[in-house]
Amino acid sequence: MKKLPAILFAAAAAMVMCSCGDADISSVTMEGEKIKSASKGVKITAVTDNITKTTGNPLISNIFCxxxxxxxxxxxxxxxxxxxxxxxxxxxxxxxxxxxxxxxxxxxxxxxxxxxxxxxxxxxxxxxxxxxxxxxxxxxxxxxxxxxxxxxxxxxxxxxxxxxxxxxxxxxxxxxxxxxxxxxxxxxxxxxxxxxxxxxxxxxxxxxxxxxxxxxxxxxxxxxxxxxxxxxxxxxxxxxxxxxxxxxxxxxxxxxxxxxxxxxxxxxxxxxxxxxxxxxxxxxxxxxxxxxxxxxxxxxxxxxxxxxxxxxxxxxxxxxxxxxxxxxxxxxxxxxxxxxxxxxxxxxxxxxxxxxxxxxxxxxxGRVNADKNGAEQIKPLDPFAVNQAETAFSSADVSYNYTDVAGNMTVSSSADGGKAAVVWVKGADFGSGASSFAVKAKGKGRIEVYLDGKDTLVGAAEFDSKDMKIVCAKLKKKISGEHDIYFVISQNAEFDEWQFVK
Missing domain, CATH: 2.115.10.20 (Glycosyl hydrolase domain; family 43)
Incomplete structure (x- = not known):
């Protein structure tokens, strides 16, 4: 399997905390009870490096079909x-x-x-x-x-x-x-x-x-x-x-x-x-x-x-x-x-x-040639829309959970040794900028956000709930332009949806 950039691991290990007191809850359009991220003592000390693909093919690399x-x-x-x-x-x-x-x-x-x-x-x-x-x-x-x-x-x-x-x-x-x-x-x-x-x-x-x-x-x-x-x-x-x-x-x-x-x-x-x-x-x-x-x-x-x-x-x-x-x-x-x-x-x-x-x-x-590159991205992903956690370009040690809604899944970490899982989303266009984000999740866990495999954490949401809650958090800095997003998901967290806020 492919390895995630080492700089991503370093960032995860650093456990940088993010300010969440000023998260804009009112602008989040996900349905459900909204809460602000707060420290629950959850730390991500290791992230799986079992990234399953780095090219467009296959469509999904952790499910044989x-x-x-x-x-x-x-x-x-x-x-x-x-x-x-x-x-x-x-x-x-x-x-x-x-x-x-x-x-x-x-x-x-x-x-x-x-x-x-x-x-x-x-x-x-x-x-x-x-x-x-x-x-x-x-x-x-x-x-x-x-x-x-x-x-x-x-x-x-x-x-x-x-x-x-x-x-x-x-x-x-x-x-x-x-x-x-x-x-x-x-x-x-x-x-x-x-x-x-x-x-x-x-x-x-x-x-x-x-x-x-x-x-x-x-x-x-x-x-x-x-x-x-x-x-x-x-x-x-x-x-x-x-x-x-x-x-x-x-x-x-x-x-x-x-x-x-x-x-x-x-x-x-x-x-x-x-x-x-x-x-x-x-x-x-x-x-x-x-x-x-x-x-x-x-x-x-x-x-x-x-x-x-x-x-x-x-x-x-x-x-x-x-x-x-x-x-x-x-x-x-x-x-x-x-x-x-x-x-x-x-x-x-x-x-x-x-x-x-x-x-x-x-x-x-015409003759079609098979290759590992696959199709090109035909439009940027909208990070300000409600996106499913099970939507990915690639992933690492993710497991899927069924819900009561036909066709809707949630994701969790299946990594060994207490490691966090990764969902990699490609080509998100933040335009002039995002200041906060929210995740719909449950369990006692933490979901961290990285951009482009860089060496600093840009956001984290922490929660402790038996039921799905919309957890809102302030980003460390405003994000603008087009980026790949890496969601790092701790053990004991179940992740359903996400959305960024301008």
């Missing part, structure tokens, strides 16, 4: 994935990721592409006890007659079929509208598709939903969904995807249906598309059509993404999601490269993203 999908809602991008962390916790660092323990899906979100909020998991095993497993989700949303945005999340029920969950919030609570698979091995019309899994869903410009699925050679399939999005409304048709392996996904771009898939691990020596370069083993390729139920109408276009192993990020299976967000296209994928730094080589994957180039006029996906 894979097989991404995404949907935009109210200006935020919500990303979902297979919860490899559940398998890791079941088999341990010496075990292997053979997926059988995975019955949940990970939820993340962002509005700047570098600071990611961890919303916990969707417990598919509890919601759908009939399901064998839950892998490789695909999600869409639409506004319905009740005025609400409804979310439809399809997932692989192991290799046997596809399940579906619904919600009217991107973080749930989620429900199972069918109590069974929407497609499985017993579905009529599969025509030789033995593994009807790995769903890909899209809604076209007429409001019609489409579902693709299937694993193995000659097994890509597509079907039109009913108006309720949870029934089938056509015969199942083939998509002629050569060397097909898995990882179906659908997009609808400029009146065109785009089907993406993972081709197999063979050398592809027999190549039937002379106008295109032979696709590398286990790369991602795409086809397009205007009439998705006509197998002959699908046109093979090209491969657009090599296996991440080709970029030195370790070879693994391959699964991508193409997403337009804030007028840019992004390619989400997974990679194995973080696992060694996290103490395992069992095949546990992590989500990554890089910017993609898509020509919407010709519906052409």
């Amino acid at each position: 894979a097989d991404p999908t995404a949907v935009e809602y109210e200006g935020r991008l919500y990303v979902y994935g297979t919860n490899d962390q559940q398998q890791y916790e079941a088999v341990g660092a010496e075990g292997s990721n053979t997926y059988e323990h995975i019955k949940s899906l990970v939820m993340l979100s962002t509005d700047d592409m570098v600071n990611w909020t961890y919303h916990g998991t969707i417990d598919v095993g509890e919601i759908s006890p009939w399901a064998i497993a839950s892998w490789a989700p695909s999600v869409v949303s639409r506004v319905e007659e009740d005025g609400k945005t409804h979310f439809y999340l399809y997932y692989s029920n192991s290799g046997w079929g596809v399940g579906v969950l619904t919600a009217d919030s991107p973080t749930g609570p989620w429900t199972d509208p069918l109590g069974k698979s929407i497609i499985d091995g017993n579905t009529k019309g599969l025509d030789g598709c033995k593994t009807p899994f790995d769903p890909g869903v899209t809604i076209d410009d007429e409001g019609t939903g489409w579902l693709s699925f299937g694993g193995g050679e000659d097994s890509a399939r597509i079907v039109r969904l009913g108006s309720d999005m949870i029934s089938l409304d056509s015969d199942i048709k083939k998509i002629p995807s050569s060397y097909h392996f898995e990882a179906s996904e659908l997009n609808f771009i400029n009146g065109t249906y785009v089907y993406t898939y993972n081709n197999d691990w063979s050398t592809h020596l027999k190549w039937n598309y002379p106008k295109t370069e032979r696709a590398p083993a286990c790369s991602m390729a795409y086809l397009t059509t205007k009439t998705p139920l006509d197998p002959d109408s699908w046109e093979y276009r090209d491969y657009y993404f090599k296996n991440p192993g080709e970029a030195g990020m370790e070879y693994s299976n391959n699964h991508t999601h193409l997403q337009k967000y804030k007028d840019r296209y992004y390619l989400f994928y997974h990679s194995l490269f973080p696992q060694k730094a996290l103490g395992t080589e069992g095949g546990f994957r992590s989500l990554c993203v890089n910017e993609a180039v898509v020509d919407e006029e010709t519906v052409t996906i």
Whole structure:
């Protein structure tokens, strides 16, 4: 694992106390009882150095997850994935990721592409006890007659079929509208598709939903969904995807249906598309059509993404999601490269993203190169807004706690030896200045604030409460301009939200 700057440790060890008597409580907009920070005898004498990443990829480095999908809602991008962390916790660092323990899906979100909020998991095993497993989700949303945005999340029920969950919030609570698979091995019309899994869903410009699925050679399939999005409304048709392996996904771009898939691990020596370069083993390729139920109408276009192993990020299976967000296209994928730094080589994957180039006029996906840098920050973080403690660019020895609110988590220190944990937030713009800050927290603890890994503490909030309180503290000096923020969290503290005050 990466080490935090030594100067940060020195600052933590110094235990500089901050004046808190003049904190501006009235300007804090977090909801709850507000109190001023006061000395409770809590000292931070050591801080963990297990920072989990220093580059943009992976999105979240302390939770293994894979097989991404995404949907935009109210200006935020919500990303979902297979919860490899559940398998890791079941088999341990010496075990292997053979997926059988995975019955949940990970939820993340962002509005700047570098600071990611961890919303916990969707417990598919509890919601759908009939399901064998839950892998490789695909999600869409639409506004319905009740005025609400409804979310439809399809997932692989192991290799046997596809399940579906619904919600009217991107973080749930989620429900199972069918109590069974929407497609499985017993579905009529599969025509030789033995593994009807790995769903890909899209809604076209007429409001019609489409579902693709299937694993193995000659097994890509597509079907039109009913108006309720949870029934089938056509015969199942083939998509002629050569060397097909898995990882179906659908997009609808400029009146065109785009089907993406993972081709197999063979050398592809027999190549039937002379106008295109032979696709590398286990790369991602795409086809397009205007009439998705006509197998002959699908046109093979090209491969657009090599296996991440080709970029030195370790070879693994391959699964991508193409997403337009804030007028840019992004390619989400997974990679194995973080696992060694996290103490395992069992095949546990992590989500990554890089910017993609898509020509919407010709519906052409440019080649995307995987790298550890990831996407650039597309806007500064607003430190004067209410921010979640579980929002981070990186972290060190943080554990998550569920709350009564779906999708809301709190963070605590899981560091050994009584050390404090770290949450690192990137690119916060303080503008002309902040004079105070507040944290929503409970326990007997202390939360310290550092900027850019510099050698002095700029603020600290101390508290002793069994219930969540908004603890306000005066900064040692006014903060202005753009900075990274490091929150250092003592043992026995549970941290929910934070906000700076001008």
